[in-house]
Amino acid sequence: MVEYSSPNTNKPLHLGHLRNNFLGWSVAEILKANGYEVLKSCIVNDRGIHICKSMIAWQLFANGATPQSTNTKGDHFVGEYYVKFNDEYKRQVNELTASGMTAEEAEKKAPVMLAAQQMLQDWEKGDKDVLELWKKMNGWVYEGFEVTYKNIGSDFDKTYYESDTYLLGKRIVEDGLTKGVFTKDGDGSVWIDLTADGLDRKIVQRKDGTSVYITQDIGLALQKYEEYKIDKSIYVIGDEQNYHMKVLKLIAEKLGLPNAENIFHLSYGMVELPSGKMKSREGTVVDADDMVTEMCETARQHTEALGKVKDFSANELESLYRTIGMGAMKFYLLRVDPRKKMIFNPEESIDFHGFTGPFVQYTYARIRSILRKESPDEQKPVSDTLLKLEKDILHKLEQFPAVIAQAASELNPSEIANYVFHVAKAFNTFYAEHSVANAESEEKKQLRLRLSVMTSNVLKTGMHLLGIEVPERM
RNA sequence: GGUCCGGUAGCUCAGUUGGAUAGAGCAUCAGCCUUCUAAGCUGAGGGUCAUUGGUUCGAAUCCAAUCCGGAUCACCA
Numbered sequence: 086m087v088e089y090s091s092p093n094t095n096k097p098l099h100l101g102h103l104r105n106n107f108l109g110w111s112v113a114e115i116l117k118a119n120g121y122e123v124l125k126s127c128i129v130n131d132r133g134i135h136i137c138k139s140m141i142a143w144q145l146f147a148n149g150a151t152p153q154s155t156n157t158k159g160d161h162f163v164g165e166y167y168v169k170f171n172d173e174y175k176r177q178v179n180e181l182t183a184s185g186m187t188a189e190e191a192e193k194k195a196p197v198m199l200a201a202q203q204m205l206q207d208w209e210k211g212d213k214d215v216l217e218l219w220k221k222m223n224g225w226v227y228e229g230f231e232v233t234y235k236n237i238g239s240d241f242d243k244t245y246y247e248s249d250t251y252l253l254g255k256r257i258v259e260d261g262l263t264k265g266v267f268t269k270d271g272d273g274s275v276w277i278d279l280t281a282d283g284l285d286r287k288i289v290q291r292k293d294g295t296s297v298y299i300t301q302d303i304g305l306a307l308q309k310y311e312e313y314k315i316d317k318s319i320y321v322i323g324d325e326q327n328y329h330m331k332v333l334k335l336i337a338e339k340l341g342l343p344n345a346e347n348i349f350h351l352s353y354g355m356v357e358l359p360s361g362k363m364k365s366r367e368g369t370v371v372d373a374d375d376m377v378t379e380m381c382e383t384a385r386q387h388t389e390a391l392g393k394v395k396d397f398s399a400n401e402l403e404s405l406y407r408t409i410g411m412g413a414m415k416f417y418l419l420r421v422d423p424r425k426k427m428i429f430n431p432e433e434s435i436d437f438h439g440f441t442g443p444f445v446q447y448t449y450a451r452i453r454s455i456l457r458k459e460s461p462d463e464q465k466p467v468s469d470t471l472l473k474l475e476k477d478i479l480h481k482l483e484q485f486p487a488v489i490a491q492a493a494s495e496l497n498p499s500e501i502a503n504y505v506f507h508v509a510k511a512f513n514t515f516y517a518e519h520s521v522a523n524a525e526s527e528e529k530k531q532l533r534l535r536l537s538v539m540t541s542n543v544l545k546t547g548m549h550l551l552g553i554e555v556p557e558r559m
Numbered sequence: 560g561g562u563c564c565g566g567u568a569g570c571u572c573a574g575u576u577g578g579a580u581a582g583a584g585c586a587u588c589a590g591c592c593u594u595c596u597a598a599g600c601u602g603a604g605g606g607u608c609a610u611u612g613g614u615u616c617g618a619a620u621c622c623a624a625u626c627c628g629g630a631u632c633a634c635c636a
Contacts, residue, residue: 093636095636130636133635133636134635134636135635135636202634272634274634283561283562284562284632285561285632288633288634290634291634292634293634295634297633297634297635297636298635298636299636323630324563324564324630324631325630325631326630326631326636327562327563327564327630327631328562328563328630328631328632329631329636331563352564354564354565354629354630355629355630357629361629362629362630387598388598391596391597391598393596393598409598420572420573421571421572421573422572422573424564425564425565425572426564426565426629426630427571427572428570428571429571430570430571433570433571433585436571436584436585437598438584438585438598438599439583439584439585439598440571440572440573440583440584440585441584441598443598444584444598444599446598447596447598447599448598448599450596450598451595451596451599452595454595454596455595455596458595459595499572499573503573503583506583506584507583510583513599513600514599514600514601516595516599516600517591517597517599517600517601518600520594520595521595522594522595523594523595537595558596559596559598
């Protein structure tokens, strides 16, 4: 099982989430290509203090506004209130410190923060009004996410909701207490001591009895196993959570959960801006929806400038722009080693030349153009000698199965991206030097037609493993 | 401070089970469209592989130290 995406329902998706989504989807496909049975799953972090924050802000500032009334996409609408909460929180903290409170005290006593904490307790108690507001606002976010997921091609076989799994987590905490894995402090909070394993003491339940982040993860780990008896549980989660995942696995082992040793954290690096890390709360994020729109727009400009598809219908054009725009974006995010952090400079938009998605797509379209005019004839003899550039292509093509296996064993789609680029490069070099249609002999022509078919198949299959479509013409 | 990750061309990245002149793409410069799509092809310039020491016939790759950058160690998620 590959768990990926895992959004919070308090803000829209950004570029970092896109890396996660593309990576998770691609890893799942690569594993399938190696014969594994794969389930794609998603845990929606739909409850918790962060959700309450946007709910509080909506109550305070919205005056009943809705996504419909403001004509805003639902996830963006709710995200605005998450930002408003943090603005108000900062303002209140400043006010309190100005009146003589220490910063630490002010952060705990700010009225909006107290209100959010109270709301979380009310939520866990099942307060009717709180639950109703929660459902309403999450509903808005889901409507927004649905659009984004459809755009970027993310899909899931199973979606889990934290609001369903946290109770199982809390039950496991109870069990752990009786087993002596966890201990309760004087104030009622529950802890696990991992100092013997080189880590720290970690809280698993707050003194007010509400659950923390890791509580639901423990519950989910068990639930996944009980439902599907999975033998490998891959979590596609950012490397900022390395410690958290280490703790999760350790706790699972100490609790004796049946699948503890199958938990694997596919840790990927953050996408950073030249100015540093993206922060939702400070508005320094590259929004996922904006990014998609921009890429398709850039694809349109390039396509129009080249003027090769003037006979396309409006629908065909729209679909082509999406194919190229998304191809450029996915390839860009998947071509580097997932474990490494990467820097994205919004000033320099994603390239369409060189080591890019459109380069590979272009090579494919070029080959299809040849094959529309002529296809190999199985009856005719094939040249039995290979020129250097023909041999180069064949040599590359032969590596495909090994590359797929390698990508699977490393859970690394960049292996595929690099490979597919080199195949395309080899074909283009050949293409500039030799002609297929006007080959020196009929045998040569047959050979080259077959090479073309094989190359186009490898490119198409390889790109599919990255979640990228290839166009017949561009 | 503890733990973990990283530092390769102006920029973004490959290469790290030790092996020949360290590779791409972008950017710069010079060429290539009367024949299958120039989103392409060919070539040039550009590197003390952070630094120092060690192991080795041989180090970008292994070891140690140092410097620089980042993540994390929350009753946030």
